[in-house]
Amino acid sequence: MSTITLLRKPEDARRKLAEAYASIATELAEADRIYAAELASRATYVARLVEHCSQLQGKRLRPALVLLTAQACGGIRPEHPVLAAVVEMVHTATLVHDDILDEAFVRRHAATVNAEWGNESAVLIGDYLFTHAFHLAASLDTTLACRLIGRATNLVCEGEMQQVANRGELDLDEASYYAIVRGKTAELTAVCCRLGAHYAGASPEVVDAMDGFGRDLGVAFQIADDVLDLWGEERTTGKTMGTDLEKQKLTLPIIHLLSVLPRAEAARLRVDLAHPDADVRRTLRPLLESSGALQYAWDQAQHFADSARAALDLLPETRASAALRQLAQYVVRRAY
Amino acid sequence: MSTITLLRKPEDARRKLAEAYASIATELAEADRIYAAELASRATYVARLVEHCSQLQGKRLRPALVLLTAQACGGIRPEHPVLAAVVEMVHTATLVHDDILDEAFVRRHAATVNAEWGNESAVLIGDYLFTHAFHLAASLDTTLACRLIGRATNLVCEGEMQQVANRGELDLDEASYYAIVRGKTAELTAVCCRLGAHYAGASPEVVDAMDGFGRDLGVAFQIADDVLDLWGEERTTGKTMGTDLEKQKLTLPIIHLLSVLPRAEAARLRVDLAHPDADVRRTLRPLLESSGALQYAWDQAQHFADSARAALDLLPETRASAALRQLAQYVVRRAY
Numbered sequence: 063m064s065t066i067t068l069l070r071k072p073e074d075a076r077r078k079l080a081e082a083y084a085s086i087a088t089e090l091a092e093a094d095r096i097y098a099a100e101l102a103s104r105a106t107y108v109a110r111l112v113e114h115c116s117q118l119q120g121k122r123l124r125p126a127l128v129l130l131t132a133q134a135c136g137g138i139r140p141e142h143p144v145l146a147a148v149v150e151m152v153h154t155a156t157l158v159h160d161d162i163l164d165e166a167f168v169r170r171h172a173a174t175v176n177a178e179w180g181n182e183s184a185v186l187i188g189d190y191l192f193t194h195a196f197h198l199a200a201s202l203d204t205t206l207a208c209r210l211i212g213r214a215t216n217l218v219c220e221g222e223m224q225q226v227a228n229r230g231e232l233d234l235d236e237a238s239y240y241a242i243v244r245g246k247t248a249e250l251t252a253v254c255c256r257l258g259a260h261y262a263g264a265s266p267e268v269v270d271a272m273d274g275f276g277r278d279l280g281v282a283f284q285i286a287d288d289v290l291d292l293w294g295e296e297r298t299t300g301k302t303m304g305t306d307l308e309k310q311k312l313t314l315p316i317i318h319l320l321s322v323l324p325r326a327e328a329a330r331l332r333v334d335l336a337h338p339d340a341d342v343r344r345t346l347r348p349l350l351e352s353s354g355a356l357q358y359a360w361d362q363a364q365h366f367a368d369s370a371r372a373a374l375d376l377l378p379e380t381r382a383s384a385a386l387r388q389l390a391q392y393v394v395r396r397a398y
Numbered sequence: 399m400s401t402i403t404l405l406r407k408p409e410d411a412r413r414k415l416a417e418a419y420a421s422i423a424t425e426l427a428e429a430d431r432i433y434a435a436e437l438a439s440r441a442t443y444v445a446r447l448v449e450h451c452s453q454l455q456g457k458r459l460r461p462a463l464v465l466l467t468a469q470a471c472g473g474i475r476p477e478h479p480v481l482a483a484v485v486e487m488v489h490t491a492t493l494v495h496d497d498i499l500d501e502a503f504v505r506r507h508a509a510t511v512n513a514e515w516g517n518e519s520a521v522l523i524g525d526y527l528f529t530h531a532f533h534l535a536a537s538l539d540t541t542l543a544c545r546l547i548g549r550a551t552n553l554v555c556e557g558e559m560q561q562v563a564n565r566g567e568l569d570l571d572e573a574s575y576y577a578i579v580r581g582k583t584a585e586l587t588a589v590c591c592r593l594g595a596h597y598a599g600a601s602p603e604v605v606d607a608m609d610g611f612g613r614d615l616g617v618a619f620q621i622a623d624d625v626l627d628l629w630g631e632e633r634t635t636g637k638t639m640g641t642d643l644e645k646q647k648l649t650l651p652i653i654h655l656l657s658v659l660p661r662a663e664a665a666r667l668r669v670d671l672a673h674p675d676a677d678v679r680r681t682l683r684p685l686l687e688s689s690g691a692l693q694y695a696w697d698q699a700q701h702f703a704d705s706a707r708a709a710l711d712l713l714p715e716t717r718a719s720a721a722l723r724q725l726a727q728y729v730v731r732r733a734y
Contacts, residue, residue: 103556105556105559105560105563106563107559107560107562107563108556108559108560108563111559155525156525159521159522159525162517162518162521181498181517182498182562183559183562185495185498185521185524186495186555186558186559186562187555187559188521188525189491189492189495189524189525189528189551189555189558190552190555190556190559192525192528192529193528193548193551193552193554193555194548194552196532196544196547196548196551197544197545197548197549197551197552198548199544199548200536200541200544200545200548201541201545202541203541204540204541205536205537205538205539205540205541205544208532208533208535208536208541208544209533209536209537211532212529212530212532212533212534212535212536213533215525215529215532215533216526216529216530216533218529219522219523219525219526219529220439220441220444220526222522222525223441223443223444223447223519223522223523223526224441224443224444226443226518226519226522227441227442227443227444
């Protein structure tokens with residue numbers, strides 16, 4: 063049984079990420095340029111909101127997945143930085159709208175759009191990011207990217223809605239948890255890798271394998287995110303913590319904890335979870351650790367990260383494929 | 399100077415609309431079928447939200463514009479019902495998100511999504527409608543529809559954001575009002591007609607003229623909508639009235655009223671508008687009427703409707719072109 067070894071220092075995590083991204087620095091910068099050009103607006107208010115959203119840019123995991131997969135599968139072509147910008151826009155749109163849902167006030171060490179500009183503006187700038195993402199995707203030669211991104215975002219929204227539907231459902235099981243995670247997170251990371259591989263001219267077999275890589279990496283990433291929401295420090299993660307508990311969203315560590323506790327204790331915990339007070343996160347932490355629930359979730363994240371890495375065995379050993387391996391490990395070894 | 403002649407009885411308005419739509423009944427039904435098939439979900443919660451949204455379907459003006467323009471420009475082709483479903487999805491998405499912005503509780507005689515299911519679900523089902531709209535548009539052969547609809551929706555969002563930015567701006571002038579209206583409403587009606595004409599094989603000249611038709615019709619429609627928000631009866635319009643005043647959104651009648659009132663009276667009115675009480679709408683009505691401000695706005699709406707109709711002179715006289723003329727008149731002669 064492994065121990066939980068988060069990269070406690072954000073600077074370590076950032077260094078790891080910088081290493082993985084070293085081979086795509088030029089193309090990431092090009093994606094940033096395309097991103098900014100697509101969203102530019104002469105309307106002052108819109109421009110300020112766009113500026114605020116670009117400050118929310120974090121790890122740029124999704125653009126990096128597009129570019130690294132491309133590099134690992136035959137090489138980056140002109141479509142790839144465009145696609146990288148598209149997936150970052152889609153991701154930022156979902157973040158901005160998620161923060162409305164979560165009533166979160168801090169994201170990536172900055173005020174969320176809803177906290178600073180109100181829900182109205184957060185709804186609209188999210189829509190603006192969505193529509194520009196599709197507009198930009200439609201600048202490519204064929205409808206393929208629009209179709210794939212359309213399908214993935216359909217499933218992202220469906221996953222998010224299932225999560226809302228299950229709020230307060232204190233008997234949520236693992237299967238339902240995974241169904242939500244596969245939709246809301248893994249569909250987008252999967253399509254990033256599919257697009258990266260496809261537009262690099264990879265064979266259908268490799269394209270499917272890369273889709274699987276992105277999907278497993280997405281699940282690993284989300285489990286780690288859910289663990290951090292219970293376990294991380296706001297100072298380090300740079301976002302509001304404990305929102306899952308507040309919103310009565312059951313995540314893997316809690317689901318497992320409820321399944322291993324004696325029946326009476328589990329019943330008491332469900333009562334606490336149904337009426338979460340400000341202290342619930344703090345009081346839960348020792349129990350999550352002593353019961354092994356946290357370790358269980360962490361092991362599951364590691365399992366998906368391992369499975370993601372296995373999908374890369376189809377690829378030749380290159381610097382890019384090594385970076386993808388590193389990324390799969392990074393998503394479960396980060397503290398932000 | 400014309401008098402305000404709203405079609406007071408909703409059943410008269412509905413009959414007029416049914417007449418205009420008679421020639422496209424089959425294709426509208428086909429668009430409805432495509433709409434429902436695209437949005438179908440096995441997730442119960444999602445399916446219920448979709449069902450709720452389809453109850454919000456009202457005049458289906460935008461799908462009708464696609465189909466009637468197509469018919470008037472050479473004939474309806476298989477792409478048109480698909481495009482009709484796409485624009486209706488986009489429109490419904492903006493309605494659902496608008497209702498969050500407006501904190502509106504009644505729409506088309508039904509509870510709004512936010513009132514019945516909460517803001518979270520309203521944000522997500524709106525996103526779901528957007529992403530499905532683009533996914534469906536991407537099922538066509540080329541990226542043209544995705545590009546045009548992407549561009550139009552970009553401008554719709556920008557218009558909406560400019561409206562939010564100008565909330566509480568009690569010195570808003572007509573030019574700024576029209577800039578907002580052209581974005582938030584007229585871009586979408588313009589693209590409906592452009593798509594209808596283009597996919598019917600019309601010449602670039604006719605395609606541009608139809609775009610102009612849709613644009614002017616959209617402006618006329620929005621002015622009429624804004625007049626109704628001040629003047630209509632909730633019983634008849636089937637939606638929450640007076641939200642513009644509550645939200646301090648200045649619309650054409652008020653902007654004109656402020657410009658014709660003596661300076662001191664205008665200043666007093668601005669104070670009232672800055673702190674609107676529940677009675678502001680009722681107390682404003684006599685003033686809007688006696689000052690001629692309501693008539694002024696109505697005349698402007700009529701002017702845009704006339705301009706829209708003039709764009710149709712390029713087309714041969716057919717049943718479809720007559721229906722488009724009728725529709726342009728209808729948008730300023732409706733009470734719902």
